[in-house]
Amino acid sequence: MSKTPSLDVSPADPMNDPAALVGVIEQIFDSVLITTTDLELPGPAIVYANSAFCAKTGYSAAELIGQTPRILQGSGTDQAVLERLKHNLLNGEFFEGCTVNYRKNGEPYMVRWNIRPYFSEQQNRSYYISVQREVTREVALEQTHQRVVESVVEGIIAVDPSGHVTLVNPAGQTILGKPDQAAWIGESWQVLFGSLSSDDVTDLVQPITRVLQTGATLTGHRSQIKRPDGSLLDIEMSVTPLQLSPDSELGCVIILRDNTDQRRFEKRLWNAANRDALTQAYSRRFGDEIIAREIQRAEADQTPLALVYFDIDYFKSVNDTHGHDAGDYVLKTLVATVTDRLRQTDYLIRWGGEEFVVILPATTGEMAMTVAEAIRLRVASTELDHGLGHVEISAGVAQYQLHEGFRAWFRRADEALYEAKGAGRNQVHSA
Missing domain, CATH: 3.30.450.20 (PAS domain)
Structure with a gap:
């Protein structure tokens, strides 16, 4: 023993x-x-x-x-x-x-x-x-983890099973717009994310709630947050549920990534692919997609759809007299002037050279005539810099007829434009 x-x-x-x-x-x-x-x-x-x-x-x-x-x-x-x-x-x-x-x-x-x-x-x-x-x-491992959490560029927010915030790393504090972790610790996550939402941005509370209710991980959720100073920030959010024990309520870890630069880059790529480089009107290629989609929608919903086809009167003389730089300036000014008159649901497409097409969803031919006439007057009254004076446009308007297809529809608008030219220019005619 x-x-x-x-x-x-x-x-x-x-x-x-x-x-x-x-x-x-x-x-x-x-x-x-x-x-x-x-x-x-x-x-x-x-x-x-x-x-x-x-x-x-x-x-x-x-x-x-x-x-x-x-x-x-x-x-x-x-x-x-x-x-x-x-x-x-x-x-x-x-x-x-x-x-x-x-x-x-x-x-x-x-x-x-x-x-x-x-x-x-x-x-x-x-x-x-x-x-x-x-x-x-x-402790060394904990300190290493802490340094990692503090050094990553993504915002990390930990929420315990009672629904209170237990961690906000420095990147998270920056993204949230309050560089003070104490301002968030112990706060209800619903209060926190509710304060980041508004009528202008997507509600973030609902997707986080779904994770806590279902236990399903959320990844790549794109949205915006409204920070305390009122600024809007594009973010990408992922939420991972955490359960300390089989019987406990779910907590979660929320990862926020500042997506502003990525969104800007994606927008530049999209604009490069779908907008005219000079004027920033939609390109002819993307315009074909817009028109096909709007025709399909008008056919399905039985709603009116109108087209305005216009060009600049005597544009060649602008280039011949003042040079192509002046012509480019006129085109860009024209697009800005026309865009300012259109709705967010309307589309301005550069069809080629000085020719443009406006697609007006949910718009009758009569309503389109009113829009086209307003555009004509606005363009004619716009004073151009560099001693260029004014330019004028002629336009043809056509309402889409059920099942006629784009070619027939556009042909009617083209004929109306031709009539406007023949009648003395600076006019709007309807097909």
Whole structure:
């Protein structure tokens, strides 16, 4: 039978107990230290240290007994933690903390420990029992994770099962528009994301709610947020549900990516592919797609659809007299003038040279005549720079007739434009 490590049972010893109890403590993986309760220097005094404590610190039991635990402290020990320790113990309270201790050879290590008062009725005196565990690797890993979280460009927001925000990294604070984590910690995520939404931007509360209700991950959700200063920011949001235990409610991690530059880049690519480079009107190629789609919609919904086909009168003389740069300026000014008169649902297409087509959804021929006449008057009254004076347009208008197709429809508008030219220009005619 192996010999149980002995503990000197004496008036100064906290244990008036069989050696079996010592054997149990000796088998504990964590370090255990028992001291007197004198917190003023040179105390407290160590009266017992288990084998795990000795192995961890490099001190033998003989070297520790009678010494103060202060021999484990050094320059890296957090004095604020020690002050809290003293405060708790003086008030008879449980203490738990983490700081740097030093082994006998001077090597620092991170320790997480707790201390609780213990009163021995047999001894009629009190002691402190401390259970300690080295967490050097865990703290290093935690710090690494923290540095990663703080360094990533994506905003990271953690929400606990009770629905409160527990983490907002620096990138998240920037994206949210409040560079102060304390402004968000403890806040309800619904209040937070509700404040980022408005009538102008997509509601973010609903997609996050669906994740928490269904447990399904959300990725690549594009939207906008309205920050406290009123600015709008394009974002891409992903939400991953988190469950701490099978019976607990879901929390989540929300990743926000500032998508402003990406959106701008995508818009530039789209414009390059679908807009006329000079005037920024829609290109002829994209115009074909627009027309096909609007015809299909008009056929399906039985709604009116109108087309205005116009060009600039005597545009060749502008180029011949003033040069092509002046001609380019006239075209760009014309597009800006016409666009300002159109609805968001209308389409202005550069058909070629100085020719343009306007597609007017949900518009009758009579209504289109009114629009075309307003455009003609606006163009004619626009004063051009560089001594160019004014330009005028002629236009032909045609309402789409069910099942006639684009060719027949456009031909009628073209004929109306030809009639306007023949009647003296600067006019609008209807097919």
